[in-house]
Amino acid sequence: MDLFQYDFMIRALIGALVIGLAAPALGIYLVQRRLSLIGDGIGHVALTGVGVGLLLHHSPVISAVIVSALGAVGIELIRQRGRTSGDLALALLFYGGIAGGVVLVGLSDDSSNANLMQYLFGSLITTSPQDVVIIVALGAAVLITMTVFRPALFAVCNDEEYAKVSGLPVRTLNLLMAVTTAVTVTIAMRTVGLLLVSALMVVPVAAAQQVTRGFRSTMALAMLIGLGAAGVGVAVSAEVDTAPGATTVIIALAAFVAIAAGGGAVRALRRRAQHPREVEPPDVVLQG
Amino acid sequence: MHLMTAADVKGAVDVRHLAVGYDGREILHDVSLAVTGGEVVAILGANGSGKSTLIRTILGLVPAARGEIDLFGTAQRKFRDWARVGYVPQRLGAGSGVPATVGEVVASGRLARRGIFRPAGAADKAAVQAALRDVGLLDRIGDPVSTLSGGQQQRTLIARALAGRPDLLVLDEPTAGVDAASQEAFAAALGRFAAGGGTILLVAHELGPLRPLIDRAVVVHEGRIAHEGIPPEPAGHHADPDHDHVHPHAALEKAAICEWAPADRMTAG
Numbered sequence: 001m002d003l004f005q006y007d008f009m010i011r012a013l014i015g016a017l018v019i020g021l022a023a024p025a026l027g028i029y030l031v032q033r034r035l036s037l038i039g040d041g042i043g044h045v046a047l048t049g050v051g052v053g054l055l056l057h058h059s060p061v062i063s064a065v066i067v068s069a070l071g072a073v074g075i076e077l078i079r080q081r082g083r084t085s086g087d088l089a090l091a092l093l094f095y096g097g098i099a100g101g102v103v104l105v106g107l108s109d110d111s112s113n114a115n116l117m118q119y120l121f122g123s124l125i126t127t128s129p130q131d132v133v134i135i136v137a138l139g140a141a142v143l144i145t146m147t148v149f150r151p152a153l154f155a156v157c158n159d160e161e162y163a164k165v166s167g168l169p170v171r172t173l174n175l176l177m178a179v180t181t182a183v184t185v186t187i188a189m190r191t192v193g194l195l196l197v198s199a200l201m202v203v204p205v206a207a208a209q210q211v212t213r214g215f216r217s218t219m220a221l222a223m224l225i226g227l228g229a230a231g232v233g234v235a236v237s238a239e240v241d242t243a244p245g246a247t248t249v250i251i252a253l254a255a256f257v258a259i260a261a262g263g264g265a266v267r268a269l270r271r272r273a274q275h276p277r278e279v280e281p282p283d284v285v286l287q288g
Numbered sequence: 289m290h291l292m293t294a295a296d297v298k299g300a301v302d303v304r305h306l307a308v309g310y311d312g313r314e315i316l317h318d319v320s321l322a323v324t325g326g327e328v329v330a331i332l333g334a335n336g337s338g339k340s341t342l343i344r345t346i347l348g349l350v351p352a353a354r355g356e357i358d359l360f361g362t363a364q365r366k367f368r369d370w371a372r373v374g375y376v377p378q379r380l381g382a383g384s385g386v387p388a389t390v391g392e393v394v395a396s397g398r399l400a401r402r403g404i405f406r407p408a409g410a411a412d413k414a415a416v417q418a419a420l421r422d423v424g425l426l427d428r429i430g431d432p433v434s435t436l437s438g439g440q441q442q443r444t445l446i447a448r449a450l451a452g453r454p455d456l457l458v459l460d461e462p463t464a465g466v467d468a469a470s471q472e473a474f475a476a477a478l479g480r481f482a483a484g485g486g487t488i489l490l491v492a493h494e495l496g497p498l499r500p501l502i503d504r505a506v507v508v509h510e511g512r513i514a515h516e517g518i519p520p521e522p523a524g525h526h527a528d529p530d531h532d533h534v535h536p537h538a539a540l541e542k543a544a545i546c547e548w549a550p551a552d553r554m555t556a557g
Contacts, residue, residue, distance in 0.1 A: 032386040152404035155396040158388060162377060165347050166400035166452070167370030173404075205386065213432045214389035 011132045012124040013234050016248065018139035019188045019200060020230025024208075024222035025146040026184050027201025028215070029177060032157040038075065039201045041090060042185045043194035045071030045097035049186070050119045050194075051104025060119070061134055064186045071097060072178035080171065122193035122245030124234065135187045142184050145176065153177065154215055191230070192245035199249040200226060207256035211263040225255050299361060300325050300456045300487040301346055306355035308338075308345050314353070315341045316511045325455070328478075328488040328501050330519060333508035339491045340378075342508060343458055346489070347375055360455070371400040374449030376459040380433065380441050390436065390444050391429040394419055397451035419451040420444075422480065424473045439470025446477055457481060459490035463498060471497045495519060 004010055030038055049067030053060035071093060078089045105116050118126070127135075146153070156163045156173050164170050188197045208221035233248025301323040308316040315338045323329050333339035344350045346357055348364055357364040360372060374397070397419065398412040420426040423443040428436065433444055442462060449457055457478070463471050475497040482488055482501055495502060505519040 028386055034385050036385075149404060151395065151399060151408065154388070154392065155399055158393065158396065159377065159380065161349055162375055162396065162448070163399075164349060165370060165373060165375040165458075166396070167368065168399060168404060209387055213387055213430065215386055215392050218386050 008125055008127070009234075009238060011127045011129065012238075012244065013231065014132055015127050015135045015187075016124060016191050016230040016234045016244065017227055018135055019184075019191045020204075020226040020228070020248070021223050022139040022142040022146075023184055023188055023197070023200035024204040024226040025143055025219060026177075026180055027198075028205045028219050028222055029146070029153050029157045030181070031202055031205045031209075032154075032215075036202045037198060039181060039185055039198035040195075041075065041094040041097075042068050042072050042182055043189070043197045044094040044101070046182070046185050046189060047101025047119060047194055048097045048104060049101075050189075051101045051108065054108035054110055054115070055104050057109075061131065061186060061189070064189060065138075065183055068182035068185055069179050072182040073175060076174050076178040080174070118193075119189055120193050120195050121243055122189070122191050122196065124191050124237075124244040127190050131190060135190065138183050138187045142180055142187075145180055149173070149176070150216070150219070192248055196245050196249050199252065200230075203249065203252040203256055204229065207252065207259045210256070210260045211266075225252065225259075229255060299323065299358060300327070301489060302356075302358040302361075303342075303346060304356045304358075306342075306345060306357065307353045308341055308350060309353050310350075314511065316345070316508075319355070319508075319511070319513055321506060321513065323456075323487060323489050325487050326482075326485050328482050328503045329490070330495060330498070330502045330505045331489070331491045331508055332493070332495075332505055332519075333491075335493070337508045338511040339508040340460055343460060343489060343491050347373070347458060371452055372455045373400075374452055374454030374457045376442075376445050376449045376457065376462055378460045378462075378464060379438075380445065387432045387434065389430050390420065390425060390433055390447075391416060393433055393444055394429075394448045394451050397448035400452050415451045415453065416447075419447040422450055423447045423477045437467060437470070439466040439474075442466050443470055443473055443477070446474060450477070450481065454486070456487045456489065459488070461491055461493060463496050464493060474498070475501065 004013065027036075027039065030036055046064040046068035048071075049064035050060040052058075052067060053063030056063070075090060075093060078093075101119075102116065105119075117123075152163075152168055152173055155166065155168060156170055156177075160170060163173075184201070185194070185197045188200055192200050204222040204225040205218065207225050208218045212218040212221055229248050229252035233251050234244050236242070236251070237244040237247040299322055301321065303319060303321040306316055306319045306321075307314060319338075319342060321329075321331075321342070331339045331342060341350060345352050346359075346364070359367045360369065362369075380393075394416045395408060395412065398408065398415060402408070402412060417426060417429070420429055423446055425436075425440060425443055425447060428440065433441055436444065446457075446459070446462065449459075459478075463474060466474065478488060478498065479501055488501070490498070492498065495505075499519055502519045505515075505517065506513055507515040509515075
């Protein structure tokens, strides 16, 4: 394809592919824990970090990593402490984050709607070589963390109390997850934007689990779907001149619909072909 | 695995004058309980009696307000050898938004032994298979846990605990709502564990097929230990789904046990 003669397109593609791989590798734990929207919340908080960076004339990516990591740790501490007010506390943090971001970006010298939109919805094409280095390095760190600690993170997300009784450092692992989520959100900011970050973490996982049976296979397939959606998304968006982030998310959603429909059809056919499996008698409830 | 030292035989679990409360309300008052190595102890009681709170406090999931807890002769706060303890919760954790196979869930039971940095090796795989064979679910190792019946899921959880080769099994209402076939498989697996020298502490509402295994029953009533001794003999209709816990025929020595029974319908927590 001719478009990839240009350096900026190559950089855009590399950034997108790294995030396409890393976001679902992390997102699977969030989905498992039924915290699918946490990435979205941390994205809101990251906008304040972008505002801080623009105001201080520093790299917005670095300040966004710091602020969103602080926000993620804060959310995790709230989650660990109380359960009743957690929902409300999260809402306060999220809206504080986005309001703070909009105000701070407005105060900076470089305040324009275009600038804000660049962070909210992604701006892959303006990715600088330095950005690509940061994205690749942090993306690799996220991927390694999620793969090396997969058994431990699976145990914590699957049954936190059991993990505690097993003597696992549950609190540390949770904070590791929080910080990794913040890092992933920030590097994905360039590709899909802060408002669509969560989609790349969650949609490939949702698509994969339509046809998988285990956690490991779901993770592998979700990463493959994320990679594919990111690659195709960049190519299509360049070809038809659409926003790369939104295009990538729509392709991932299309993959979800296709896999869900295909998986459902295969299951229906298999059920018809096979004799019904022998099932255990329904559970007897022994007490009232 | 079940290698007993002198300290173990002295006490796998030693609870002294334990008090536990949530939100200013005290659930357990001055509870003392000792479980020696190799013993099988059942904690019985009505819903809300505090029996689950007792084992959750022993495991460190609920903080103690007062009193002391020792595990294998070490104060629970300083206890680090959690691989020796196998916990079987009431049901599979809430976090199951993503499919997981039976083998993957049971493999979590090896983490206490091998730590979080070392990848699973051949010994881990063998232990997972042995544990699943023990509960009769080896043929389901690659199936998603969500496709299992409630009883099979419960057996998966005991396999997870057994996979870590613990010395002490702590079970929270393991047979609640479990079909008869799974209860039998459950009881058999626990029996083999106990026969190998393992210590068992379980909370139960009904003992069912576990009854022959129990060395000692402890009845918790309103946050105190109301009775301790041989397990109460269930009346014939006790296993009925709608039994009403009225025992006009109960012998005098059992009166203390049955005292707590009418509170059965209370759902204080």
